[in-house]
Amino acid sequence: MRKQPLDGKTIILRLELDTGKAQFGSAATAIERAGGDIIAIDVIHTSRERTTRDLTVKIAHSDTSQRIAQAIEELPGIRLVNISDRTFLLHLGGKIAIQPKTPIVNRDDLSRVYTPEVARVCNAIHEDPSKAFTLTVKRNMVAVVSDGSAVLGLGNIGPYAAMPVMEGKAMLFKQFADVDAFPICLDTQDTEGIIAAVKAIAPAFGGINLEDIAAPRCFEIEQRLREELDIPVFHDDQHGTAVVLYAGLLNALKLTGRRIEEARIVVCGIGAAGTACTKMLLAGGARHVIGVDREGILTRDRHYPNGMWQWYAEHTNEERISGGLAEALNGADVFIGLSAGGILKREDVETMSASPIVFAMANPEPEIRPETVEDIVGVIATGRSDYPNQINNVLCFPGIFRGALDCRASSINEAMKLAAAEAIASVISEEELSQLYIIPSVFNQRIVDEIRRRVIHAAIESGVARRQPRE
Numbered sequence: 001m002r003k004q005p006l007d008g009k010t011i012i013l014r015l016e017l018d019t020g021k022a023q024f025g026s027a028a029t030a031i032e033r034a035g036g037d038i039i040a041i042d043v044i045h046t047s048r049e050r051t052t053r054d055l056t057v058k059i060a061h062s063d064t065s066q067r068i069a070q071a072i073e074e075l076p077g078i079r080l081v082n083i084s085d086r087t088f089l090l091h092l093g094g095k096i097a098i099q100p101k102t103p104i105v106n107r108d109d110l111s112r113v114y115t116p117e118v119a120r121v122c123n124a125i126h127e128d129p130s131k132a133f134t135l136t137v138k139r140n141m142v143a144v145v146s147d148g149s150a151v152l153g154l155g156n157i158g159p160y161a162a163m164p165v166m167e168g169k170a171m172l173f174k175q176f177a178d179v180d181a182f183p184i185c186l187d188t189q190d191t192e193g194i195i196a197a198v199k200a201i202a203p204a205f206g207g208i209n210l211e212d213i214a215a216p217r218c219f220e221i222e223q224r225l226r227e228e229l230d231i232p233v234f235h236d237d238q239h240g241t242a243v244v245l246y247a248g249l250l251n252a253l254k255l256t257g258r259r260i261e262e263a264r265i266v267v268c269g270i271g272a273a274g275t276a277c278t279k280m281l282l283a284g285g286a287r288h289v290i291g292v293d294r295e296g297i298l299t300r301d302r303h304y305p306n307g308m309w310q311w312y313a314e315h316t317n318e319e320r321i322s323g324g325l326a327e328a329l330n331g332a333d334v335f336i337g338l339s340a341g342g343i344l345k346r347e348d349v350e351t352m353s354a355s356p357i358v359f360a361m362a363n364p365e366p367e368i369r370p371e372t373v374e375d376i377v378g379v380i381a382t383g384r385s386d387y388p389n390q391i392n393n394v395l396c397f398p399g400i401f402r403g404a405l406d407c408r409a410s411s412i413n414e415a416m417k418l419a420a421a422e423a424i425a426s427v428i429s430e431e432e433l434s435q436l437y438i439i440p441s442v443f444n445q446r447i448v449d450e451i452r453r454r455v456i457h458a459a460i461e462s463g464v465a466r467r468q469p470r471e
């Protein structure tokens with residue numbers, strides 16, 4: 001079985017028990033019957049009338065916690081105050097913090113980090129704004145900007161609900177590439193409003209990572225910001241995803257003995273990620289790409305009000321195949337899913353060519369679970385950490401920004417993206433390449449350095465580097 005087992009989840013139940021009415025033993029029995037394994041009990045508060053206890057319970061499946069909650073609700077004199085799981089506990093108070101680099105222990109320190117001495121530094125930057133890169137956090141700071149309109153595959157959940165994802169991205173930047181990143185979730189979904197807000201905050205940042213902004217507005221926002229700012233602006237869902245997908249596909253094609261020029265490729269979900277991935281595939285030589293969205297296959301026989309779809313229809317599906325996902329998949333070699341969870345069925349995969357490549361990249365739920373088709377596919381990958389072959393933009397954005405910041409690039413261009421894709425693919429040697437290992441793990445220590453090195457080289461060669469960093 002290829003699926004890596006999910007560790008049993010630990011939840012913490014806070015129970016309030018009325019003295020006299022409630023029996024703790026009945027709660028313990030109900031929890032065990034519902035599938036929970038009590039591993040610790042803490043008394044939080046006790047009085048004559050009631051007792052509050054925290055029960056740490058191991059569960060094997062996510063739906064067990066709901067069953068436990070229902071079972072407890074039926075017990076007299078016992079109230080379930082809340083259920084927290086370790087994931088929620090980990091999010092308490094957010095996941096990142098800002099730390100000063102030097103302590104302030106006396107007035108002299110205070111005078112230098114703040115007024116009056118800081119004024120000399122301000123004046124130096126006023127005289128030469130490029131000094132902001134050396135004398136402020138700008139040099140190593142990236143804004144992770146979202147409007148909450150296409151958060152993972154959860155859709156338009158808004159800026160507050162988007163924060164945990166953006167904080168997570170900021171953590172990954174720091175953890176993997178020592179880039180200081182800050183989550184900025186904007187309370188506007190207006191294109192001009194987003195552009196204005198990002199331009200207004202740009203002085204503090206050396207780069208802008210746009211995240212989870214829905215198509216088609218993400219295209220204009222990115223293009224305008226690229227034109228109007230002199231720091232890299234990178235829409236991660238487009239380009240980070242495309243870079244990693246391309247790297248993974250190069251290896252999967254090699255493994256299954258296919259050539260990109262001949263492979264019949266179906267891209268499902270023609271939004272931010274699907275569009276950028278297609279552009280990268282076309283630039284890499286793919287000639288038989290078909291795009292499918294909710295309304296079916298995109299074809300040049302139709303006119304689309306969405307300009308990007310119009311472009312897409314004109315540059316793909318030369319054979320003018322029409323219909324839905326089933327028609328597109330018939331005989332296809334590759335499925336690339338960037339759409340929604342669970343939409344691909346085993347019967348669909350059975351109509352593809354022998355040993356097809358299936359990249360089900362929707363998050364958090366892939367288009368199809370690997371265990372459903374692992375016996376009939378050549379390669380399967382998802383965007384998740386709990387399966388082998390994780391195709392996720394986290395493999396790209398830390399390293400590509402590390403490189404761009406270190407050479408103070410004014411933008412992240414096509415040459416740098418291609419360099420990043422080649423860097424990722426190169427981390428796996430011919431001997432290592434296998435069905436379960438077409439893409440390196442995010443924990444592979446070589447990835448960020450390899451991407452950084454090649455991206456800096458590409459930036460210098462293509463003339464966007466403003467500084468030659470030391471190796």
Ligand SMILES: NC(=O)C1=CN([C@@H]2O[C@H](COP(=O)(O)OP(=O)(O)OC[C@H]3O[C@@H](n4cnc5c(N)ncnc54)[C@H](O)[C@@H]3O)[C@@H](O)[C@H]2O)C=CC1
Pocket residue numbers: 150151152153154212213214215236237238241268269270271272273274292293294295337338339340341343361362363364382383391392393394
């Ligand atoms: N693994 C990875 O690294 C990444 C995965 N993703 C995932 O890809 C998905 C799309 O992300 P974005 O492009 O940013 O969103 P988006 O909102 O820009 O695009 C999604 C597209 O999928 C289409 N779609 C939805 N349901 C569909 C269905 N049943 N059949 C066909 N098309 C359908 C939508 O109409 C839309 O055009 C999300 O689940 C996201 O989590 C996105 C970026 C990176």
Ligand SMILES: CC(=O)C(=O)O
Pocket residue numbers: 151152153212236237362363383392393394
């Ligand atoms: C991975 C990612 O950026 C997404 O699913 O939106």
Ligand SMILES: [Mg+2]
Pocket residue numbers: 152211212236237
């Ligand atoms: Mg994203």
